[in-house]
Amino acid sequence: xxxxxxxxxxxxxxxxxxxxxxxxxxxxxxxxxxxx
Amino acid sequence: xxxxxxxxxxxxxxxxxxxxxxxxxxxxxxxxxxxxxxxxxxxxxxxxxxxxxxxxxxxxxxxxxxxxxxxxxxxxxxxxxxxxxxxxxxxxxxxxxxxxxxxxxxxxxxxxxxxxxxxxxxxxxxxxxxxxxxxxxxxxxxxxxxxxxxxxxxxxxxxxxxxxxxxxxxxxxxxxxxxxxxxxxxxxxxxxxxxxxxxxxxxxxxxxxxxxxxxxxxxxxxxxxxxxxxxxxxxxxxxxxxxxxxxxxxxxxxxxxxxxxxxxxxxxxxxxxxxxxxxxxxxxxxxxxxxxxxxxxxxxxxxxxxxxxxxxxxxxxxxxxxxxxxxxxxxxxxxxxxxxxxxxxxxxxxxxxxxxxxxxxxxxxxxxxxxxxxxxxxxxxxxxxxxxxxxxxxxxxxxxxxxxxxxxxxxxxxxxxxxxxxxxxxxxxxxxxxxxxxxxxxxxxxxxxxxxxxxxxxxxxxxxxxxxxxxxxxxxxxxxxxxxxxxxxxxxxx
Numbered sequence: 100x101x102x103x104x105x106x107x108x109x110x111x112x113x114x115x116x117x118x119x120x121x122x123x124x125x126x127x128x129x130x131x132x133x134x135x
Numbered sequence: 136x137x138x139x140x141x142x143x144x145x146x147x148x149x150x151x152x153x154x155x156x157x158x159x160x161x162x163x164x165x166x167x168x169x170x171x172x173x174x175x176x177x178x179x180x181x182x183x184x185x186x187x188x189x190x191x192x193x194x195x196x197x198x199x200x201x202x203x204x205x206x207x208x209x210x211x212x213x214x215x216x217x218x219x220x221x222x223x224x225x226x227x228x229x230x231x232x233x234x235x236x237x238x239x240x241x242x243x244x245x246x247x248x249x250x251x252x253x254x255x256x257x258x259x260x261x262x263x264x265x266x267x268x269x270x271x272x273x274x275x276x277x278x279x280x281x282x283x284x285x286x287x288x289x290x291x292x293x294x295x296x297x298x299x300x301x302x303x304x305x306x307x308x309x310x311x312x313x314x315x316x317x318x319x320x321x322x323x324x325x326x327x328x329x330x331x332x333x334x335x336x337x338x339x340x341x342x343x344x345x346x347x348x349x350x351x352x353x354x355x356x357x358x359x360x361x362x363x364x365x366x367x368x369x370x371x372x373x374x375x376x377x378x379x380x381x382x383x384x385x386x387x388x389x390x391x392x393x394x395x396x397x398x399x400x401x402x403x404x405x406x407x408x409x410x411x412x413x414x415x416x417x418x419x420x421x422x423x424x425x426x427x428x429x430x431x432x433x434x435x436x437x438x439x440x441x442x443x444x445x446x447x448x449x450x451x452x453x454x455x456x457x458x459x460x461x462x463x464x465x466x467x468x469x470x471x472x473x474x475x476x477x478x479x480x481x482x483x484x485x486x487x488x489x490x491x492x493x494x495x496x497x498x499x500x501x502x503x504x505x506x507x508x509x510x511x512x513x514x515x516x517x518x519x520x521x522x523x524x525x526x527x528x529x530x531x532x533x534x535x536x537x538x539x540x541x542x543x544x545x546x547x548x549x550x551x552x553x554x555x556x557x558x559x560x561x562x563x564x565x566x567x568x569x570x571x572x573x574x575x576x577x578x579x580x581x582x583x584x585x586x587x588x589x590x591x592x593x594x595x596x597x598x599x600x601x602x603x604x605x606x607x608x609x610x611x612x613x614x615x616x617x618x619x620x621x622x623x624x625x626x627x628x629x
Binding site: 101105118121 | 175178182334337338340341387390391394395398401556557
């Protein structure tokens with residue numbers, strides 16, 4: 100069985116927003132040299 | 136004078152806040168709530184709740200704690216002395232949650248030991264019933280389950296041991312207890328995704344059923360889940376933020392904590408639903424037909440262990456890491472629920488942190504005993520239903536109204552902007568003052584109407600609902616006023 104398109108869209112959407120967002124804000128914290 | 140405590144580093148604060156937010160709720164509650172509210176469709180209101188209420192409220196709580204330099208009673212009192220009770224209400228709610236949350240952790244503790252030889256075998260359901268000493272009814276108390284009692288003692292002792300030394304020890308503990316379960320969850324997810332039937336389970340988890348978006352209960356569950364999962368409206372984030380040093384980035388921290396928590400929930404859904412898909416295929420029954428075996432504690436203590444027992448190899452290994460992950464996820468959340476009330480007692484009556492923690496852990500243990508009995512599971516579900524659906528939403532509403540309308544929210548925004556890299560605009564004021572309160576009022580009214588029209592526990596007598604659901608909420612409000620009225624000590628020792 101393959102994942103339906105709507106499920107794949109949710110997978111990409113969820114991953115980009117959550118993990119992409121997390122990576123972005125951690126990156127900003129490091130970049131701002133305030134991660135201490 | 137009570138000495139002000141500080142986190143060792145920004146990393147320690149972020150780990151502690153993530154540790155508090157990420158807990159059993161992400162693994163034990165999120166997949167259950169997700170299943171109960173239409174599978175993949177639930178992700179949409181969940182994401183909406185995160186960005187419209189979760190993150191803005193997290194920023195509010197960080198700002199309040201950092202601005203007030205104290206626990207919720209002190210923070211609310213700084214707005215006006217008459218609001219101190221709301222601060223006590225905010226710290227009493229997580230204390231009550233901890234009373235039954237720790238019992239679930241005690242179950243995990245015992246199951247972690249049982250997983251060495253997969254003691255539940257192929258009949259996890261009857262094993263769980265026997266393990267709890269389940270009487271089959273909330274009205275028949277039954278005896279105390281010894282394995283649960285031993286687990287309960289162990290968990291409450293751990294909480295005391297971590298908290299009594301103050302935030303420095305918390306910082307050291309969370310440096311281990313946050314990354315370890317995350318790594319274990321990734322291992323479980325990879326194993327789950329390689330099982331036959333996993334894709335069907337994931338499809339069930341992710342495919343959105345848009346018709347569910349019109350159901351108010353789904354939205355109510357999403358907002359309640361966010362409050363429960365983010366440790367919002369429990370005074371925890373206010374207390375933790377009060378230990379931050381003056382120049383701390385509040386806004387960026389809030390985004391990191393929120394996204395880490397939500398990301399863990401999302402990941403946990405894969406770990407759980409891939410295994411549910413495998414179980415469905417192995418037993419030749421549809422996922423829908425699994426019924427209540429996929430809901431609540433049944434998912435964690437019956438369905439998942441059954442699937443683990445069916446694994447072709449290293450079943451004991453994966454069983455062990457599942458329950459170790461649950462325990463380490465849960466311990467940070469559990470002690471974070473006790474810290475606000477201990478720190479508040481320390482602030483108001485100047486009793487030492489160790490003494491305050493000892494008192495709270497002892498009281499918590501004694502109250503927990505009711506859930507160690509044969510009717511504990513049923514009583515726990517009723518109390519959790521009322522606390523999560525009414526208690527947390529009400530406190531979230533109170534926070535918005537008091538800090539948004541009784542206080543100049545602009546001051547808090549400016550306070551956050553002074554030290555934060557990402558600047559808040561007027562949109563945040565509007566969210567806190569108008570949008571979030573409106574959402575919360577709708578959620579609250581809908582919950583009240585829904586509970587009046589559709590009795591969630593039709594088989595239970597009304598007096599039981601009053602005793603285990605409504606009376607605790609009323610008692611907590613009454614206790615908040617009493618704690619406000621009790622005179623505090625001006626001097627004392629740390």
